[in-house]
Amino acid sequence: MTDPLVTVDDLEKYYYENDTLLDRLTGAEREAVRAVDGVSFEVREGETLGVVGESGCGKSTLAETLMRLREPTGGSVTFDGDPVFDLSGTDMNAFRRRAQVMFQDPFSSLDPRMTAGEIITEPLAIHGVGTSGERRERAETLLDEVGLSADQIDRYPHEFSGGQRQRIGFARALAIDPEFIVLDEPVSALDVSVQAQVLNLLADMQAERDLTYLFIAHDLSVVRHISDRVAVMYLGEIVEIGPTEEIFEDPKHPYTKALLESVPRADTDERDRTVETIRGDVPSPRNPPSGCSFRTRCPELIQPPGLDLPQATFRGISEFRTRIENGDIDVDLRWEQVGDPDREDREAFVDSLREEAFDTELPDAEEETVSEAIRALADGDRETAAATLRERYRSPCEAIDPGLPAGEHPSACLLNEQPEDVETAREEWEADYEAPEAGASSR
Amino acid sequence: MISPRTLRNLRSELSRSLLAKLGIAILAVILFTAVFAPLLAPHDPTEQDLDNANIPPLGFTATENQTTSQMVDGEVQIVEEEVVVNTTVAHPLGTDSLGRDVLSRTMFGARTSLLVGLFGTSIAVVLGVTVGITAGYYGGRIDDALMRFADVMLAFPSLVLAIALIGLWGQASLRIPDPLVELGIASSEMPSDIVLPGTVIAVVALVNWVWFARVARGEALSVRDQEYVKAARSMGGSDLHVILRHVLPNSLTPILVLATIQVAAIILLESSLSFLGFSGAQLSWGFDIAQGRDYLSSSWWIATVPGLAIVAAVVGINLIGDWLRDALDPGIEGQGGAP
Structure with a gap:
């Protein structure tokens, strides 16, 4: 060298x-x-x-x-x-x-x-x-x-x-x-x-x-x-x-993998390959995401301990959570679509939003948590809705900023080898995380 | 800064453009006349001859109401009659209301106008470009301070500002003995001094530099973000190097075009000042127009001849400006850059 x-x-x-x-x-x-x-x-x-x-x-x-x-x-x-x-x-x-x-x-x-x-x-x-x-x-x-x-x-x-x-x-x-x-x-x-x-x-x-x-x-x-x-x-x-x-x-970092995936190849296999391009836009450098800056678009988001959902499901829930946190869901408009001016039929509201947000079935436990969050949303309580989801689905990626360890081929991703202080922080975070029972907070 | 290449461009553009040749010809004639006025002028431009006042130019006729009193049968009779004023070869462009030769006055008037136009514009360019490029290149506080000051200058009506400054400083002018008269080449009857109206030059420059500052600043602002400026800095070029080698040359074309327009504007401003009697010049196109204004209905030529001279000068200078612009901008394809 x-x-x-x-x-x-x-x-x-x-x-x-x-x-x-x-x-x-x-x-x-x-x-x-x-x-x-x-x-x-x-x-x-x-x-x-x-x-x-x-x-x-x-x-x-x-x-x-x-x-x-x-x-x-x-x-x-x-x-x-x-x-x-x-x-x-x-x-x-x-x-x-x-x-x-x-x-x-x-x-x-x-x-x-x-x-x-x-x-x-x-x-x-x-x-x-x-x-x-x-x-x-x-x-x-x-x-x-x-x-x-x-x-x-x-x-x-x-x-x-x-x-x-x-x-x-x-x-x-x-x-x-x-x-x-x-x-x-x-x-x-x-x-x-x-x-x-x-x-x-x-x-x-x-x-x-x-x-x-x-x-x-x-x-x-x-x-x-x-x-x-x-x-x-x-x-x-x-x-x-x-x-x-x-x-x-x-490639070790999900971003690098995605970048390489997005290059079209001259190959007969290419015809059938569904190009998994990176979703969404680059976040603004004015207000970068907490933790790993790629987590908002990452196809390999890490799930909290004890949770092992298919990646697509976990991402779907995460994106839904982001929408609630950012206030992107218009509750009033949703009620109007449900057609219940008195706002009493919460189950209809839940079904309506659930249908719009997820196109697949969710496992029972997740179905319950998501529905609970939506119910809170139906009452106009955005904070509780977000907290319900956050509690169960928060990812280490949003809490811990990965670093670039020493070595010939390091990558800044929690999936890979990380510097000691990042590993320590992650252990602390995981110790801190207590997986709540599905729908626990309502009982 | 003038490379052989540039000269070649100037020449090839000149050979291509009829208007450029015309502009040069017009300005050459005016310059030649201004320099050799004492040799060329048929009369002393300041010599009055009341018997031969208001003579029209050759080829024109004019009538004049003449009032005479006659003694008829012991009574005083006032007779009004129209008299035809004869033109004379001695005054080919006629005379003014005091009998001064219009041709001679216009020839000498070119001196004042050109001196003020060229010196005034030069000072305004140097001042304005220095301020403007400094402001545009450095930006930030320097830019704010300089340009707000420029805005204040711009807020004054130029003529009012000029009159105020002349009021403040008085009409200082420098009398330079005319070498043609001094050496006896020209007739000693001609005016023996060239008057360099110092205050007027300073004032027109102070009134006009702001325009150059604004244009230069805008150019500098766009040039300083070009990659070749970054490149020059990455090579270790100092601010002075970058400004002189890159920012200035690349800002110059619009400044040059503006300068030709401003020469004309300054000649007009000088005329206005002379017209209003503030410049102290007694031999200037503007002054003659002011004099002739009162006689426009009867003796139109007194104001028209110097007026045409101003038009010719302005057109000539503008044509030269166009030529320079086309020839000095190698980026404009087919306009003067090499093929």
Whole structure:
């Protein structure tokens, strides 16, 4: 195992809303958007670490904070032993030379008023490397190396295609001989055929120059192609990290499994495969779920001790509970549908809502608990209804925030191996949990 | 900052655009006239000749009511008659109500207008762009402070503000001896000084910089979020580098177009100030229009000739602005960028 070149430790980047002077004067509560929420990993020398995740999971913010293009709100980044966020003056300059970024957008990442040559030599000009003649020569060499021709040096970005522009962006990142390059979705805006060319170029240059990459993407196949290791991000956190083949062949986190499932495969079996995509939307990073942030969409929600329902049933009840807790069920409207203005026929109400919420039979004990909750709801007592369900169906996933243990292939899920403090917390929680008899609270 | 590439673009756009050539021609004529006015003008523009007042331009006729008193049979008779005023080659564009040559006055008037227009706009651009780009690039408190101040400036009617400032500072102007007269190249009868109306220049700049600040701020705001700005910062580029190398060049096109419009607006503002008598300039298009206004019904040319000069200058400058815009924006396909 080689040494880490970049070590990210508990990096946090929160954005605050309602944080203007006026808001503070009026006492409005400032709201944190947790774009990056405590991320730790390391990038080893010479490797490519891929970072994948859905849009809005904080990948790009991670990259920009790591490069100190944004100031972090917590945590640290160490580059070759130097704390990046504490650097200044010449040390900071050295970091800016040794680490470069290649951006996603082939259109806005190149200044439209600069020629290809000026763009590529910009880092050299900033750091005062060479004379302008030498810099131009270097730009010509680089253009050749990235698969363009040296006589295109005086062209403007708009005269190039998307793939060619990304090559220029890459040449710019290479110009000052960096050791570490952050590739922020470098091919996601390109056609598939061009993607492959650019990916091969990236791989070739890495081999030739011993580069270390942090490769950010949302396309799994692209990441698999180029990465040595992969980190999977969800809602500002890393949920699983490990060697590429292990991640793809033996994913441990339910989110990773679901992500891999959602990729269509070219296979004859594909016809009959029901693609189990992830349900629902990514929760807002303004108000992330308690405990495990994936639990609201997780297909492998852990049941409390003593309960062993089919996963679909447990999830159905959990979702029903969430609806009650969030006040998404309109009791008045339901009574109207039942057609009982005096609100006396509770059993009709129970049947009506029960039918709407669950399309399958429930085991007797669950049927009883659910009905009891609905009865409470019929009386307009939302609190009791929610409490009845919560008592029996609360999951450790909502109480305990899983962590990322040490090791080659850790995952932040209570189903898998967890750090000691998380295991302890879970034991305490389970000791605390007393499975109530079905419908116990009514008697 | 002007690369050979840019020059090539300028040239190719110029060869393509007839209007650009026209604009350059118009401005060249006006500039040439302004510089060599003492050599070109047929008369001293300030010389009065009451016997030859209100002469119309060549090719036009004008009549004048003349009142004469005659002694007829020992009685005084007042006779009113219409007299035809003859045009004369000596005054091809006629004379004004004091008999001053309109052509000469318009030629000399170009000096004031162009000086105020060019200096005033330059100062306004420098001031406005500095403030606007600083505000837009840094944002936050700096932006709030600068732009609220700009809003306050904007809230004053420009003419009122200008008059107030002139009232405050007085009409300072700089008299520069005209080298053409000084060296004896031009006739010594011509006015011996070029008047640089300092206060007016400062005032028109102060009144107009806000427009540049607003446009520059808007541009800087959109440019600073571009990835190439992020890229420059990730390479270690300082704020100054980013502003000068990326934000400024990419904000310049609308500023340039605005500048051409503002040159025209400033020439008009100077004319208004002269018209109202606040600029202290005695030789300016605006001043002549003010003088001629009283005679519009009888001697239309006194105000019309300098008015046409203003129109020509404004149109010429705007055409040049269009040319620059097309040539300097390589992103606009087929408009002036290389194929």
